[in-house]
Amino acid sequence: MSKTFTLLVTLLICSSIHAQKDTVRVLDEVVVTANKTEQKQSTTGKVITVITKEQIERSSGKTVAQLLNEQAGITINGALSNAGAVQAVYMRGAATGRTLILMDGIPVNDPSQISNDFDLNFFSINDVERIEICKGAQSTLYGSDAIAGVINIITTKANISKPVNLKATVTGGSLGTLKTNLQFFGKSGRFSYTTRYAHLQTNGFSAAYDNTGTKNFDNDGYVGNTANAAVQYQASTGLQLKAFTQYSAYMAGIDASSFTDKSFYDIHNRNHTSGTGFVYRHKSLSLTGNYQYSKQHRNYDDNASVGAPIFSMNDYDAVTQYAETYASIKLGSGFTLLAGTDYRYAQMNNEYHSVSSFGPYNSKFRDTSMNQVSAYSSLHFNNRQFSMELGGRLTDHSKYGTHYTYTINPAFTIDGHFRVFGSIASSFKAPSLYQLYSSSGNPDLKAELATNYEIGLQHGYGSFSDRLVFFYRKTDNGIDYNSVTFKYFNYVKQMVRGIEYEFSLEPVKDFSLRGNYTFITAQETTQSRINFKDTVYNYSLRRPAHVINLTAGYRFKSLFVSLSGKYASDRYDVGPYQKADVLLDSYFILGAYAEYIQSDKLKFFADVQNLTNRKFYEIRGYNGIPRLLNIGITASF
Numbered sequence: 001m002s003k004t005f006t007l008l009v010t011l012l013i014c015s016s017i018h019a020q021k022d023t024v025r026v027l028d029e030v031v032v033t034a035n036k037t038e039q040k041q042s043t044t045g046k047v048i049t050v051i052t053k054e055q056i057e058r059s060s061g062k063t064v065a066q067l068l069n070e071q072a073g074i075t076i077n078g079a080l081s082n083a084g085a086v087q088a089v090y091m092r093g094a095a096t097g098r099t100l101i102l103m104d105g106i107p108v109n110d111p112s113q114i115s116n117d118f119d120l121n122f123f124s125i126n127d128v129e130r131i132e133i134c135k136g137a138q139s140t141l142y143g144s145d146a147i148a149g150v151i152n153i154i155t156t157k158a159n160i161s162k163p164v165n166l167k168a169t170v171t172g173g174s175l176g177t178l179k180t181n182l183q184f185f186g187k188s189g190r191f192s193y194t195t196r197y198a199h200l201q202t203n204g205f206s207a208a209y210d211n212t213g214t215k216n217f218d219n220d221g222y223v224g225n226t227a228n229a230a231v232q233y234q235a236s237t238g239l240q241l242k243a244f245t246q247y248s249a250y251m252a253g254i255d256a257s258s259f260t261d262k263s264f265y266d267i268h269n270r271n272h273t274s275g276t277g278f279v280y281r282h283k284s285l286s287l288t289g290n291y292q293y294s295k296q297h298r299n300y301d302d303n304a305s306v307g308a309p310i311f312s313m314n315d316y317d318a319v320t321q322y323a324e325t326y327a328s329i330k331l332g333s334g335f336t337l338l339a340g341t342d343y344r345y346a347q348m349n350n351e352y353h354s355v356s357s358f359g360p361y362n363s364k365f366r367d368t369s370m371n372q373v374s375a376y377s378s379l380h381f382n383n384r385q386f387s388m389e390l391g392g393r394l395t396d397h398s399k400y401g402t403h404y405t406y407t408i409n410p411a412f413t414i415d416g417h418f419r420v421f422g423s424i425a426s427s428f429k430a431p432s433l434y435q436l437y438s439s440s441g442n443p444d445l446k447a448e449l450a451t452n453y454e455i456g457l458q459h460g461y462g463s464f465s466d467r468l469v470f471f472y473r474k475t476d477n478g479i480d481y482n483s484v485t486f487k488y489f490n491y492v493k494q495m496v497r498g499i500e501y502e503f504s505l506e507p508v509k510d511f512s513l514r515g516n517y518t519f520i521t522a523q524e525t526t527q528s529r530i531n532f533k534d535t536v537y538n539y540s541l542r543r544p545a546h547v548i549n550l551t552a553g554y555r556f557k558s559l560f561v562s563l564s565g566k567y568a569s570d571r572y573d574v575g576p577y578q579k580a581d582v583l584l585d586s587y588f589i590l591g592a593y594a595e596y597i598q599s600d601k602l603k604f605f606a607d608v609q610n611l612t613n614r615k616f617y618e619i620r621g622y623n624g625i626p627r628l629l630n631i632g633i634t635a636s637f
Contacts, residue, residue: 029041029048029050031044031048031050031132032105032132032152032154033048033102033105033132033133033134033150033152034046034048034134035141035328035336035338035378035380035389036105036141036288036326036328036338036340037286037328037336037338042413042419043382043387044387044389044409044411045387045388045389045409045410045411045419045421045422045423046134046135046136046389046409046421046423047134047135047136047421047454047456047467047469047500048132048133048134048135049071049072049132049133049135049502050130050131050132050133051067051068051071051130051131051132051133052130053129053130055067056125056128056129056130056131057634058560058562058593058595058605059125059593059607060125060126060169060171060179060605060607060630060632060634061171061173061593061605061606061607061608061609061628061630061632062125062607062609063079063083063120063121063125064120064123064124064125064128064131064153065078065079065087065120065121066079066080066609067125067131068089068120068131068133068151069566070549070551070564070566071133071516071549072500072501072502072516072517072518072549073091073092073135073149073498073500073518074089074090074091074133075090075542075543075544075547075568076088076089076090076120077090077542077618077619078618078619079618080589080616080618080624080625081207081618081619081622081623081624081625082204082205082206082207082220082222082252082622082623082625083200083202083204083221083222083252084121084204084220084222084224084250084251084252084253084254084267085207085252085622087119087120087121088117088542089101089117089120089151090540090542090543091135091148091149091151092135092136092148092149092471092473092496092498092500092520093148093473093496093498093520093522093540093543094147094148094450094473094475094496095115095478095540096115096117097113097114097115097116097117097145097429097432098115098145098147098148098429098448098450099117099145099146099147099148099149099150099151100138100142100143100145100146100149100150100151101117101118101120101150101151101153102142102150102151102152102153103152103153103155103246103273104152104153104154104155104156104244105152105154105290106275106290106292106322106324107142107143107145107322107344108273108292108294108320109145109320109346110271110296110298110318110320111318111319111320111346111347111348111432111433111434112296112298112316112317112318112348112350112433112434113432113434114432114434114435115432115435116145116346116432116433116434117145119269119271121224121248121250121252121269122226122248122250122269122271123153123226123248124181124196124198124200124226124248126169126179126181126183126196126198127155127181127183127196127198127226127228128153128154128155129154129155129156129157129158130154131151131152131153131154132151132152132154133149133150133151133152134149134150134151134152135148135149135469135471135500136148136149136423136425136452136454136471137149137405137407137425137426137427137450137451137452137473138150138425138427139393139405139425139426139427139428140376140378140391140392140393140405140406140407140425141338141376141378141391141393141407143342143344143372143374143393143395144344144372144395144397144428144429144430145429146427147427147428147429147448147450147452147473147475148473155194155228155230155246156194156230157185157194160185160186160187160192160194161187162186162187163186163187163188164184164186165183165184165185165186165636165637166182166183166184166636166637167181167182167183167185167634167635167636167637168180168181168182168183168634168635168636169181169632169633169634169635170632170633171630171631171632172630172631172632173607173628173629173630173631174626174627174628174629174630175202175203175204175205175219175628176201176202176203177200177201177202177203177628177630178199178200178201178202179198179199179200179201179630179632180198180199181196181197181198181199182196182197182198183195183196184196190233190234190235191231191232191233191234192231192232192233193229193230193231193232194228194229194230194231195227195228195229196226196227196228196229197225197226197227198225198226198227199224199225199226200222200223200224200225200250201221201222201223201224202221202222203219203221204219204220204221204222204252204253205219205220205623205625205626206218206219206220206255206261206623207220207253207254207255207622207623208255208256208257208258208259208260208261208262208621208622208623209258209259209617209621209622209623210259210261211259211621215261217255217261218253218261218263219253220252220253220254220255221252221253222250222251222252222253223250223251224248224249224250224251224252225248225249225250226246226247226248227246227247227248228244228245228246228247229244229245229246230242230243230244230245231243231244238280238281238282239278239279239280240278240279240280241276241277241278242276242277242278242279243274243275243276243277244274244275244276245272245273245274245275246271246272246273246274247270247271247272247273248270248271248272249268249269249270249271250268250269250270251266251267251268252266252267252269253265253266254266254267254300255622257621258619258620258621258622259621260621262302264302264303265300265301265302265303266300266301266303267298267299267300267301268297268298268299268301269296269297269298269299270296270297271294271295271296271297272294272295273292273293273294273295274292274293274294275290275291275292275293275322276290276291277289277290277291284329284330284331284332285327285328285329285330286327286328286329287325287326287327288324288325288326288327288328289324289325290322290323290324290325291321291322291323292320292321292322292323293319293320293321294319294320294321294322295317295318295319296316296317296318296319297315297316297317297318298315298316299313299314299315299316300312300313300314300315301313310355310356310357311354311355312352312353312354312355313351313352313353313354314350314351314352314353315350315351315352316348316349316350317348317349317350318346318347318348318349319345319346319347319348320344320345320346320347321343321344321345322342322343322344322345323342323343324340324341324342324343325340325341325342326338326339326340326341326342327339327340334381334382334383335379335380335381336379336380336381336382337377337378337379337380338377338378338379338380338391339375339376339377339378340375340376340377341373341374341375341376342373342374343371343372343373343374344371344372344373344374345369345370345371346369346370346371346433347367347368347369347433348365348367348368348369348433348434349364349365349366349367349368350364350365350438351363351364351365352364363439365437365438365439368433368436368437369433370397370398370399370430370433371397371398372395372396372397372398372430373395373396374393374394374395374396375393375394376391376392376393376394377391377392378390378391378392378407379391384413385412385413385414386410386411386412386413387410387411387412388409388410388411389407389408389409389410390407390408390409391406391407391409392404392405392406392407393405393406395428397430397447399430399436400430400446400447403428403447404426405425405426405427405428406424406425406426407423407424407425407426408423408424408425409421409422409423409425410422410423417459417460417461418457418458418459419457419458419459420455420456420457420458421455421456421457421458422453422454422455422456423452423453423454424451424452424453425451425452426449426450426451426452427449427450427451427452428447428448428449428450429447429448429450429479430447430448431445431446431447431448431479431488435479435488436488440481440486440487440488441487441488442487442488442489445479445488445489445490446477446490447477448475448476448477448478448479448490449475449476449477450473450474450475450476451473451474452471452472452473453471453472453473454469454470454471454472455469455470456468456469456470463505463506463507464503464504464505464506465503465504465505466501466502466503466504467500467501467502467503468499468500468501469499469500469501470497470498470499471496471497471498471499471500472495472496472497472498473494473495473496474493474494474495475493475494475495475496476492476493477490478490478491478492478493478494478524478526479491480526480527482527482532483527483529483532483577483578484527484532489527491524491525491526491527492525492526492534493524493525494522494523494524494525494526494540495522495523495524496520496521496522496523496540497520497521497522498518498519498520498521499517499518499519500516500517500518501516501517501518502515502516503515503516510554510555510556511552511553511554512552512553512554513550513551513552513553514550514551514552514553515548515549515550515551516548516549517546517547517548518546518547518548519545519546520540520543520544520545521538521539521545522537522538522539522540522543523536523537523538524536524537524539524540529574529575529578529579529580529581530578530579530580531578537581539571539572541571541572541573541574541581542571542572542573542618542619543571544568544569544570544571544586545569545570545571546567546568546569547566547567547568547569548565548566548567549564549565549566549567550564550565551563551564551565552564553593558596558597558598559594559595559596559597560594560595560596560597561592561593561594562592562593562594563590563591563592564590564591564592564593565588565589565590565591566588566589566591567586567587567588568586568587568588569586570583570584570585570586571583571584572584573619573620574620575620582620584617584620585616585617587614587616587617587624588614589609589610589611589612589614589616590610590611590612591607591608591609591610591611592607592608592611593605593606593607593608594606600636601635601636601637602633602634602635602636603633603634603635604631604632604633605631605632605633605634606629606630606631606632607629607630607631607632608627608628608629608630609625609627609628610624610625610626610627610628611627612627613626613627
């Protein structure tokens with residue numbers, strides 16, 4: 001094992017040794033994702049990781065995907081690739097599309113994507129106020145796709161007091177990168193509002209890796225814009241009304257495939273999401289309602305490039321609708337009942353046009369849709385030492401009929417320092433419209449079913465806090481792609497076991513240390529990628545067994561500096577057709593950040609990624625990021 005990896009492990013151990021303080025530090029961060037209502041983190045047995053506003057503001061040079069990629073249990077393939085790359089979210093070893101993305105607590109997804117997942121490129125990190133990550137099966141409260149967990153990206157601003165506020169950020173750096181963000185927000189009487197605009201452009205680098213070093217691959221650039229607005233109105237003491245909209249669009253240069261360059265090949269993606277909702281509170285009752293409409297468009301434009309076809313245009317369109325209402329009722333004696341219902345609708349279509357030496361070719365995937373209606377409830381009990389959640393969801397799917405999922409989640413606090421917790425939860429994922437009805441689709445696919453088990457220990461003592469979690473997940477009817485029939489199919493099963501360790505430490509005043517370690521081992525019984533017979537793989541593609549993230553920071557009055565490191569172990573990626581999977585080398589990359597706060601209205605910052613310019617690959621045949629430097633300024637008025 002590398003010296004770098006050994007050093008990181010040593011630092012993790014040392015942090016625990018130097019953490020002995022005399023005062024108790026209670027983990028009481030307020031979260032909303034655990035049970036759809038505000039509660040202190042110490043009152044739930046769920047595994048919640050919070051990325052705070054302060055952490056986000058110190059990540060201005062990164063993307064949302066890069067920030068998530070530093071969290072325990074999460075690997076995002078594409079986060080460290082060229083801008084605009086596909087952001088494949090792997091949580092706790094689960095495949096893509098098994099982690100549900102929420103925006104302000106409401107699910108977002110794209111039915112035209114193979115796995116029904118959502119494009120993280122649509123989020124600007126400057127628009128994010130906070131992120132809550134809830135790991136483990138969450139289908140009881142959040143429905144299909146939450147097999148491995150949910151990621152709640154919160155954009156709503158809190159604690160606004162002045163009627164007019166202005167915040168602007170400008171960042172420039174390597175590869176001709178320019179990032180701008182403008183925010184205008186305020187509160188007057190019962191009315192509050194937020195408007196934002198973000199722009200990112202970069203010349204980028206070649207997405208594909210030139211393994212010969214002689215082909216002079218061209219750079220693949222990126223231009224993206226995001227605009228959003230939200231309003232809230234306190235109609236009465238107990239009733240709050242809200243409305244919101246967000247529009248995101250980007251263009252990114254892409255290449256033909258691994259190790260293969262292609263000029264004039266671009267992807268144009270856009271998303272428009274709007275919605276409205278209300279929250280009513282009266283004594284022990286809280287009633288919430290939300291409606292959201294979302295429309296996505298993806299266009300792959302291969303224009304005048306070398307090869308066949310000489311021209312192609314591939315367009316995908318999708319629509320989703322989501323409506324929910326739920327109530328939280330405090331029953332007394334520590335009991336709280338949550339009950340709700342939601343409706344989900346998904347629709348997509350696709351058109352493909354090409355011209356080659358054989359002439360023109362056109363195909364069309366006509367409008368296809370499916371929907372589901374769910375009812376769920378959860379009974380939560382909490383006192384000073386013990387908490388328990390029992391929950392269940394009944395889902396009626398337009399194609400797959402009735403599915404039932406459940407959650408059992410106890411937690412026990414010991415002497416104010418330790419908290420022991422565990423859970424057993426089931427989940428399911430319906431196949432996507434693409435997997436069912438596209439030219440590669442299989443309408444006979446079964447729904448994917450999974451059961452998740454976890455047990456953990458959370459500890460807080462003085463300025464030190466940490467959490468250790470063991471988890472196990474068994475998945476049946478997993479969905480994969482058949483390389484012989486070129487159709488999607490259900491493989492036999494997948495079993496994943498893992499360990500997550502997270503810690504936060506302040507050994508001396510103004511010095512902080514934060515880190516995490518994830519170990520994952522997987523076994524999949526599926527089709528061989530060599531001879532197409534059933535076989536057993538003791539790993540999952542593109543998911544490293546060992547990952548360590550570590551950040552150390554120190555504040556010198558108005559100056560804050562930090563150094564971070566990321567280690568990812570060897571992992572396999574799919575090889576050439578009918579060849580064995582290829583082992584990708586482990587990598588360790590360093591990053592650094594510095595900010596100088598001149599006043600409460602002016603901040604200067606600098607961010608460096610891949611400080612040593614290490615050559616590495618997240619995905620076989622594609623480049624990882626080189627050394628990237630970004631320098632910026634934030635002004636508030």
